[in-house]
Amino acid sequence: MSETPPSESPSTFADGIRLAVGTLSVFPVRPGVVDRRAGGIAMTVAPIVGGLFGAVAGVVLTLALWLGVTPLPASVLAVGTLALLTRGLHLDGLADLADGLGSGKPAEQALDIMKRSDIGPFGVVTLVFTLLIQVGTLSEATTAGVGPIALVTACVTGRLALTWACLAGIPSARPGGLGSMVAGTVRRGVALVMTVLVLAGTTALAFSSHGDTFTSWLPISSFTTFVPAYAGDGILLGHDMMSGFEGGGILSTSPALGGSGIPAWWGFPVAVLVGLLVAWALRRRAVRRLGGVTGDVLGALVETATAAALVACVIVA
Template identity: 65%
Template sequence: MSEPSPPPKDGPSTFADGVRLAIGTLSVFPVRPGVVDRRAGGVAMAVAPLVGAAIGAVGGLVLAISLWLGTASLPASVLAVAAVALLTRGLHLDGLADLADGLGSGKPAERALEIMKRSDIGPFGVVTLVFILLVQVTALWEATAGAGAGAGALTLVAACAAGRLALTWACRAGIPPARPDGLGAMVAGTVRRSVAVAVTALVLAGTAALFHLHGTGAFDPWSSGSPSESPGGWGYWAYVEMPHSGVGGLPGAGATGAGLVLGLGPFFAPLAMLVGLLAAWAVRRRAVRRLGGVTGDVLGALVEIATATTLLACTILTN
């Protein structure tokens, strides 16, 4: 993830400065820059999941409009993922490619950091980008085709929020920067563990509430049908309708997936987000061991990895 934000300025920052920094750094949304310092960086990383949710909501809107216009689920999912990439200037994807090249080179930390700083993308980066985008598109396609535009859009919102929640944890106190300058140096170690825990609890609770409201039919801006008419998947029917029995009282065809979602209810999405955070944690740990800390590229890579893993986990938990 590159550093589009202005260099640090002297003087104490405010909470609003941190919010502006989060929006300006993590999205293309135009904001007026404020005071940029480590305190603002900590606020920015703490509120990053809200920016991610907003980006996911725009991507979900693109998905819903595409389907409403008659576009098939697969190309609609491609457009939604492309919209998310455009809204982030492709910075997170660029960071993922750079990290893949740096770690894939097998070089010592100093040399790997030099490789990551280059503007070109090597073979490791290209292959990683192809696979991560395939996972994101096909997982969103599966979510949309199986449960409709509303559930697909909310899943994208949850995945994008999880991707930015990975930033909150990657910048918690105790995690050093790999370089003495740059975005990584400004935000590394700026988030207290208690803040990260509180933000995570709020994001997971909010996600569960959104999926519950969508599932019960109280909130579904993309569908005019009643929840009981949902063909299955993640709506009201998915966790209220009991799985039917097959031969000998054993679960019949299709009952396994329904029974699983029945047990998880709207909490399958927060669980998938935790899986995404776990994947980001593993990559972050590897990067810190190899590079000596985090960089802007490492942070961008964690966004994409957590997003893709969350989408994939949603499809696994609901099938």
């Protein structure tokens, strides 16, 4: 994640919005007043920025499917779009944190390793593993017809992890940089309100898009030709079995239930909570080892929470 020099002038809410967009995205935004108040606002509204990213990547995913691209390469395009929108900064933070924690060095030396421009073996393996998880789970969700919603949910979750990582009382690992500007700037009550809004929003998005079922709104012709038909409680219909059905996708003898046996539209709020839990565990580990958070830690939390939420979407939705 990028670093923005602080300013001693008082900031406004608009300054916080500009800081959120400029720090979390590739878009050039005219910087306003940058201080810890603006940093707190930026970390609070970060899930909204994540939702916009998810929507853009979801459009890319949907267009690819309409053009006849199969779910796996379409998912690669969507995940690549997210990396482009963020300049790959969160992925860079993930690799740096993996190298720092994996080194086994004391905090000061680990932080020095994280500041280097090169990527070590721990970082490479972590990057490859995380991207494979994101692409693979998004492909599974897309085959099930819920790829765009899962993508938006995961992107919002990744940025909501930033809100919780910047709670009051969580220190910065070193002076200067993004971590010192945003660490400890978000009040717990504000984070709880934002979390409730995210949970309500993902529930409403899933429910309004699918009603009582998870039958895909995407055209079945875009992906039924390569998936076999099989029998069972959840019946995935192949191309040869589609005559007489309109819309296609996954049909279930229990349409109100997801694959895990719970109401289907519950799956996405559960995925948000799973992503936050995994990010909390990583943040706790980083604070214990490094003494606080840094920009790299925050970037790693984004990618980790995003991947965990996508995995949860596939499991519970």
